[in-house]
Amino acid sequence: MTHRPTALLPFPDTATVGPAGIELDGVSLTTLAAEFGTPLYVYDAASIRTRARAVREALDSAPHGGHAAFALKSQSALGVLRLIHAEGIGADCASAGEIEAAQRAGIPGSELVIHGNAKSEQDLRAAVTTGARLVVLDGRDDADRLAAICRETNRTQDVLVRIAPGIDVDTHRHIATGHHGSKFGVTPAEGAELLRTLPAGLIGRGLHVHLGSQILDADPLIAAARWLPVFAKAEGIPLEVLDLGGGLGIRYTPDQDAPDPGQHTRRLIEAIATVCAEEGMPVPEIIVEPGRSIVGQSGVTLYTVIGTKTVGDGSTWVAVDGGMGDNMRVGLYGATYAPVLAARPLADVDGTYRIAGRHCESTDVLAEGVPLPAPQVGDIVAFPATGAYHQTMAHSYNLFGRPAAVLVDGGAAHLITRREAVADLFARDV
Ligand code: LLP
Numbered sequence: 001m002t003h004r005p006t007a008l009l010p011f012p013d014t015a016t017v018g019p020a021g022i023e024l025d026g027v028s029l030t031t032l033a034a035e036f037g038t039p040l041y042v043y044d045a046a047s048i049r050t051r052a053r054a055v056r057e058a059l060d061s062a063p064h065g066g067h068a069a070f071a072l073k074s075q076s077a078l079g080v081l082r083l084i085h086a087e088g089i090g091a092d093c094a095s096a097g098e099i100e101a102a103q104r105a106g107i108p109g110s111e112l113v114i115h116g117n118a119k120s121e122q123d124l125r126a127a128v129t130t131g132a133r134l135v136v137l138d139g140r141d142d143a144d145r146l147a148a149i150c151r152e153t154n155r156t157q158d159v160l161v162r163i164a165p166g167i168d169v170d171t172h173r174h175i176a177t178g179h180h181g182s183k184f185g186v187t188p189a190e191g192a193e194l195l196r197t198l199p200a201g202l203i204g205r206g207l208h209v210h211l212g213s214q215i216l217d218a219d220p221l222i223a224a225a226r227w228l229p230v231f232a233k234a235e236g237i238p239l240e241v242l243d244l245g246g247g248l249g250i251r252y253t254p255d256q257d258a259p260d261p262g263q264h265t266r267r268l269i270e271a272i273a274t275v276c277a278e279e280g281m282p283v284p285e286i287i288v289e290p291g292r293s294i295v296g297q298s299g300v301t302l303y304t305v306i307g308t309k310t311v312g313d314g315s316t317w318v319a320v321d322g323g324m325g326d327n328m329r330v331g332l333y334g335a336t337y338a339p340v341l342a343a344r345p346l347a348d349v350d351g352t353y354r355i356a357g358r359h360c361e362s363t364d365v366l367a368e369g370v371p372l373p374a375p376q377v378g379d380i381v382a383f384p385a386t387g388a389y390h391q392t393m394a395h396s397y398n399l400f401g402r403p404a405a406v407l408v409d410g411g412a413a414h415l416i417t418r419r420e421a422v423a424d425l426f427a428r429d430v
Pocket of ligand 1: 071073074092115210212213214245246247248289290291292293329333388389
């Protein structure tokens with residue numbers, strides 16, 4: 001790999017610095033801002049393909065096959081979903097809406113894994129009628145409701161049971177899910193009991209576990225993968241399928257380092273093959289549900305500087321034309337980013353700045369202590385690593401419309417989500 005300036009490390013794989021500043025696959029970010037307006041989500045197709053392909057290739061090497069279900073909650077722009085599906089990856093859907101997105105992107109029911117800790121009748125019905133490959137049960141009530149729909153529609157449904165194994169991971173507590181007390185899944189003992197006593201119409205295929213998200217130390221994920229077959233054998237429950245969820249982290253700032261998704265998937269497969277050999281049991285089919293690790297690094301959010309001012313405590317604000325409406329992660333998880341000026345990412349900095357969002361909330365601050373080269377009104381600020389959980393979590397507080405999104409592919413930019421117009425904001429008022 002060619003040497004990349006440190007400031008560019010969290011940016012997509014194709015990022016380089018040209019005469020007009022940062023380019024993705026040869027397309028300049030400032031040109032994109034001028035053409036499509038800001039705030040703007042930009043996704044680099046090559047970065048997505050590389051990661052999707054690496055995971056797919058790793059699964060192809062698994063002894064009893066493997067399936068990847070991309071977590072739509074991390075990114076559901078249809079233009080991105082089609083790209084991921086073209087690499088042989090299905091979808092993990094957590095609502096009737098996400099099932100609809102998968103269908104619109106051409107992902108068939110046979111490639112869907114359905115989730116949710118509080119699935120509604122509508123969600124479950126959508127799962128059954130699209131012929132979802134697997135529904136992951138979050139408890140007994142979920143099973144009973146799903147079984148009733150199966151009886152009524154005269155179908156059967158393959159299911160997994162989600163368990164919370166009580167394994168802690170090093171991530172923000174708001175995105176940890178596998179610990180004791182999690183709202184997701186059931187205890188291992190209850191999970192085994194549920195699988196043994198499923199209502200008629202549901203066919204138990206195995207277990208699901210998802211420990212959390214933005215996990216940079218993958219060892220707990222490997223530990224869970226090693227533990228599950230041992231547990232299934234001890235309980236005498238079927239393990240034709242083992243779904244290990246997602247959770248692998250990405251690099252948000254230059255000082256972070258993240259595992260490679262393809263290598264991580266190989267590690268999981270090896271861990272399971274080894275433990276199954278030790279236990280003398282057949283190797284299950286492996287499912288993984290990566291979200292962030294496929295799309296996170298591909299994204300850049302562009303903002304325009306609206307104003308700068310130095311305030312009473314001597315700090316300087318740089319206010320931009322976006323904020324918590326397009327990036328909920330700072331407010332929710334204290335997420336940190338390493339933004340740069342798109343036109344002069346490597347220029348000498350003259351101080352540190354606080355980047356303010358435009359919403360009427362003091363908590364709407366996108367980044368603090370950012371070293372920048374004298375930002376001016378009209379400059380384009382580029383936030384890297386915003387491909388996952390940004391567009392999908394966007395909202396229209398203060399009645400700012402949600403941003404547009406473009407996909408850079410093969411040296412050209414394609415609009416994949418149009419900007420939300422003011423008129424769109426009133427489309428539901430009756
Ligand atoms: N499978 C299940 C059952 C999940 O709940 C999730 C994410 C995934 C897979 C995908 O996880 P990933 O590979 O993307 O880590 N909004 C938060 C992240 C919430 C994750 C929710 N579940 C954030 O922005 O950090």
